[in-house]
Amino acid sequence: MSRLEQRAFEATEQPSKREGRPVVAVGAHDLLAADFPPRDMLLSPWLLSQSLAMIHAWRGIGKTHLAMLIAYALGSGGQCLSWSAPAPVPTLYIDGEMPGAALRDRLARIVEISEEEPPEGFLRFVTPDLQPDGIMPDLSTYEGQNAIERVLGDAKVIVVDNLSCLARTGKENEGDSWQPVAEWALRMRATGRTVIFIHHSGKGGTQRGTSKREDLLDVVMLLKRPADYNPTQGARFEIHFEKARSLYGQEVKPIEATLETLPNGRQTWAMHEVSDVADAAMIELAELGLPHAEIARELGCHRSTVLRALRKAEQEGRFSPKKKPKRKERDRYGDD
The missing domain is CATH 1.10.10 (Arc Repressor Mutant, subunit A)
Structure with missing residues (x-):
């Protein structure tokens, strides 16, 4: 038997001798009788527990603004645009590139317009300026994943803002570079956690890099400028659901969100359907x-x-x- 034939034989006929994780298979009746934990609604109508989601946009559109609004609503059990969190959920926000002062100021503005406040420990942040060496962990490596997992605590939602600076190893447009991050995300889901990735859009309007990222995601959301947008209008963007498992009709209709200033100086978000x-x-x-x-x-x-x-x-x-x-x-x- 040639060396090549020997390797083929070992790969196909002797699986017990190969190293790797054990695989569990169950029958149809066992699967139907399995008692899986129910998936809770975290941010109605689109974010469930054990979800994997992505929000992507061209630079300067408002993806971090929206991501922080979502995180604050989750941590406080409050409102984010037209979406609502039924109850506070422990949330960890991992910021990869903003100066600490800018992150603090954005959070302060969100607090000003929010009616709810997160309970102690329900909204935590990891940001470069608070790290001893100013360097963030790399989720493309096991060392980086372990570093993040050590600070997870009881977090049920992890916001990764953004992939370009928090998953730095490998080439962005190669599927193999995404594999370690995908496996980490699936491991987080298996522990009952939800992960929201923030990412850049490419020149064609799709998320930048390999399309394999979207395969395992439950929700993919695109932010873009309205056709008649003027830079003097500040925070104004359209939200489009590009992928939404188990969501239909009105739940996934695109909306436009605008941050408006009221006569009393207080800011509020106004929402409209994009078609309107x-x-x-x-x-x-x-x-x-x-x-x-x-x-x-x-x-x-x-x-x-x-x-x-x-x-x-x-x-x-x-x-x-x-x-x-x-x-x-x-x-x-x-x-x-």
Whole structure:
């Protein structure tokens, strides 16, 4: 028997001699009778216990802002945008790149607009400026994973912000580099924990790097700028669910979130369905007299989408199209 044949024989015929973790197999009846712990709703309607999720966005859109809002709502049992946490959940926020002062100031602003407060120890932070050498653990290595696990305590939710600086080993676009982090995430899920990864979007709008990251995730959320966004508007972004296991219909409809300042100086988040916002923009531009094709170009959609939205708005009494000029007037002034 050749050496190659010997290796093939050992790999296929003698599994008991190979090293590795034992595998457990159960019958269909045993699986149906298995008493798994129930999965609790942590942030309604989209985040359950033992979930693996990702929020990604282009730089400067607001992914850390949203991640901290989510973490605070989880730790306090409060509200985050249109989502709500039924009860406080011990949460660990791992920040990989922000200066400590900036992290503190962002947290202070969230506290100002929140009605609930986390119980003692229910929201904890790991950040570079509070480490002895200023270096964060690398979740791509077992040493880094062990370092994080030593400070988990009773945390049920782990927010990893962000993958680029907290999983540094290997190349971002290679699936093999993701494997150690994926195994760690699955191990966290097996212990009953939820992990939320924060990540950058690539040039094409998808999460940056290997697509294998999304395979094991339950929820993938994209943040992006509205088509009519102006930098003077500050925190304003759309939230789109790109993947959402066991979520349907209204639960995964895209929303737009805007941080508004009230007359008394207090800040609050305003939410709208993206379709409603887009319809309002189409109506406004149509009332200004823009042709349908130009409205479509302005909002980054198809002309047929504009036609359908304006027709529906007209039927509902929200839009009254201007009458087209008579033939002589069109000849004189032109038409679109």
